[in-house]
Amino acid sequence: MLTPLETRLASQKDNLNDPCYVKNQTFLTGLKEYITAAKNIFFPQLCMPCGQKILRGYLCAECQGKIVFLSPSLCRYCALSIDKNLNQVCKGCAGKIHPYDRLISVTVYKEPIVSLIYLFKYKNYDYIAELLASLMQRHLLKIGFDACGYHFITSVAMHKHKLKMRGYNQADILAKLLSNYFKIPFKNDIINDTNIRSSQTKLTLYKRQKNVKDAFIVKKDLKNKRIILVDDIFTTGATIRSCCQALKNKGAEIITVLTLSKTQQAKILA
Ligand SMILES: [Zn+2]
Numbered sequence: 215m216l217t218p219l220e221t222r223l224a225s226q227k228d229n230l231n232d233p234c235y236v237k238n239q240t241f242l243t244g245l246k247e248y249i250t251a252a253k254n255i256f257f258p259q260l261c262m263p264c265g266q267k268i269l270r271g272y273l274c275a276e277c278q279g280k281i282v283f284l285s286p287s288l289c290r291y292c293a294l295s296i297d298k299n300l301n302q303v304c305k306g307c308a309g310k311i312h313p314y315d316r317l318i319s320v321t322v323y324k325e326p327i328v329s330l331i332y333l334f335k336y337k338n339y340d341y342i343a344e345l346l347a348s349l350m351q352r353h354l355l356k357i358g359f360d361a362c363g364y365h366f367i368t369s370v371a372m373h374k375h376k377l378k379m380r381g382y383n384q385a386d387i388l389a390k391l392l393s394n395y396f397k398i399p400f401k402n403d404i405i406n407d408t409n410i411r412s413s414q415t416k417l418t419l420y421k422r423q424k425n426v427k428d429a430f431i432v433k434k435d436l437k438n439k440r441i442i443l444v445d446d447i448f449t450t451g452a453t454i455r456s457c458c459q460a461l462k463n464k465g466a467e468i469i470t471v472l473t474l475s476k477t478q479q480a481k482i483l484a
């Protein structure tokens with residue numbers, strides 16, 4: 215079943231293929247602007263995290279300015295700020311075995327990102343994905359991330375029961391939008407989440423790791439495949455590591471993990 219976001223994207227795509235639609239665009243754009251202006255007078259749009267009135271978009275300038283982006287130099291495994299060094303590895307990650315080759319987290323997990331992720335994940339505001347994915351895309355371009363050479367983009371899988379309850383996998387939606395931006399294929403049939411487990415949120419580091427150990431199954435042969443794995447938040451990395459291990463076990467050559475956000479106290483498990 216299509217999510218509301220997917221339905222909107224699909225209808226947008228159909229419209230662009232229709233010549234009448236294209237011909238009527240100038241008139242419709244003018245009409246749309248007029249309707250939007252009238253709508254804004256009676257039903258002003260509100261900034262999603264703070265509720266302030268805004269003219270367009272999802273965020274007021276103040277909330278936009280509060281977003282903290284994670285910029286280099288960062289540890290390649292935990293995205294911790296480090297002094298520039300040859301291997302881009304912090305002391306905590308050095309000498310440990312990591313099931314992925316690089317982690318890029320785009321923002322620090324603090325307001326307004328906390329509220330946006332909450333609305334996106336738990337309140338069915340799945341259309342916020344467009345804003346979140348574009349924040350990711352712009353930052354990735356800014357730091358010089360090159361998506362060429364990757365075979366596909368995928369996301370941290372969600373167990374089918376959880377997917378049924380929530381209706382969508384937020385990581386899937388972000389990955390799909392990023393695959394459009396970067397023009398590399400999106401695949402969501404690679405990883406299977408086989409384990410119904412309690413939420414990771416309140417568990418200790420050790421329990422988180424145990425909770426997701428062997429949770430993910432990859433059936434396809436991924437020999438020599440270079441993969442981008444997307445998730446919304448990097449906390450301890452327990453889920454992401456488990457996912458990456460399953461991909462590596464099937465031969466994945468390179469895995470780059472992209473997350474929208476990283477908790478400030480993120481402590482990596484290895
Ligand atoms: Zn605001």
Ligand SMILES: [Zn+2]
Binds near residue numbers: 290305306
């Ligand atoms: Zn590190």
